[in-house]
Amino acid sequence: MRNHEVTAEQPLLNQAGNIGEPGWARRPVWKYNRQQITAPKFRIKEWDYYLVMNDRHGAAFTLSDDGYIGLQSVSFLNFTEKWEHTETILTPFPMGKMKMPASTSAGNTFYKDKRLRMEFRVESGRRMISCDFKNFYDGKDFFCEITLEQPDMDSITVATPWEGKNAFYYNQKINCMRAEGYLSFDDTTYWFEPEKDYGTLDWGRGVWTYDNTWYWSSGNGTVGGKPFGFNLGYGFGDTSAATENILFYDGVGHKLDDVTFHIPEDDYLKPWTITSSDGRFEMEFTPVLDRAAQLSAFIVSSDQHQVFGKMSGKAVLDDGKFIELKDFMCFAEKVHNRY
Numbered sequence: 001m002r003n004h005e006v007t008a009e010q011p012l013l014n015q016a017g018n019i020g021e022p023g024w025a026r027r028p029v030w031k032y033n034r035q036q037i038t039a040p041k042f043r044i045k046e047w048d049y050y051l052v053m054n055d056r057h058g059a060a061f062t063l064s065d066d067g068y069i070g071l072q073s074v075s076f077l078n079f080t081e082k083w084e085h086t087e088t089i090l091t092p093f094p095m096g097k098m099k100m101p102a103s104t105s106a107g108n109t110f111y112k113d114k115r116l117r118m119e120f121r122v123e124s125g126r127r128m129i130s131c132d133f134k135n136f137y138d139g140k141d142f143f144c145e146i147t148l149e150q151p152d153m154d155s156i157t158v159a160t161p162w163e164g165k166n167a168f169y170y171n172q173k174i175n176c177m178r179a180e181g182y183l184s185f186d187d188t189t190y191w192f193e194p195e196k197d198y199g200t201l202d203w204g205r206g207v208w209t210y211d212n213t214w215y216w217s218s219g220n221g222t223v224g225g226k227p228f229g230f231n232l233g234y235g236f237g238d239t240s241a242a243t244e245n246i247l248f249y250d251g252v253g254h255k256l257d258d259v260t261f262h263i264p265e266d267d268y269l270k271p272w273t274i275t276s277s278d279g280r281f282e283m284e285f286t287p288v289l290d291r292a293a294q295l296s297a298f299i300v301s302s303d304q305h306q307v308f309g310k311m312s313g314k315a316v317l318d319d320g321k322f323i324e325l326k327d328f329m330c331f332a333e334k335v336h337n338r339y
Contacts, residue, residue: 039166
């Protein structure tokens, strides 16, 4: 059954180390237990990724334990001046030493070395991001303190296998968290205001195949006085049971079927279109900034194009209500990873 919604709480993996009931859920009903994974430790991937932004500036934060390598990174995004900078610190063979939390509802994530201190804290109804990055760019430091409000609302959680492979992807994305706080760089402070600014969490645990290309788009804003957001994604694992495509309006999720990103072959900064098989997400995407990054180290390589820009078009809720977007700030990306 396509877009199979899972509502019963259950272990994520069976005794063979495979997902017991693939599908999607409005909250994380599957219970992740690292000890139940049958794959070697060096293949286990665990990450927490936050993106906080408005139409002027933003920042992305990653703490990850990807088995034989860890990637800890910060991106500062300046949409007004159309530039960005990303710093990534690679750590060899963490293989569980970071003790990433087993759920999004509790547990803190922390990393510290000579240049970077970064912490993600979880409390009832809110999340905190704290970061100090020395010599972040041009010899200048980067700081942030951000709080994200997380009321009782729908999110999107997917439990996705790989066909014929001993691999799985367990992922929760939380949209529409109101953001309050600041970024500081080069003697300038960039503020987030909870009345209009939002953050997103991408929380993932799993065992992947080695070579993957995925497409992902996400955005948050206020439409008609209510929080509105979306999550779109495909290309990753066996999605025959469910996609991760969904709209959020006033705390309620509205499930979508398949989507397709139509990306100009010669230039990521040319206009895109995004279409859906059910006609419920039809958008024009006008790029503003391409956060392009290439990484090659050991047996790890990555070619990323996370493109920030403005979405215009229509989205349709489950009850047929039309949501009209005009210059709605968001991102859409294509990523090819080998690790």
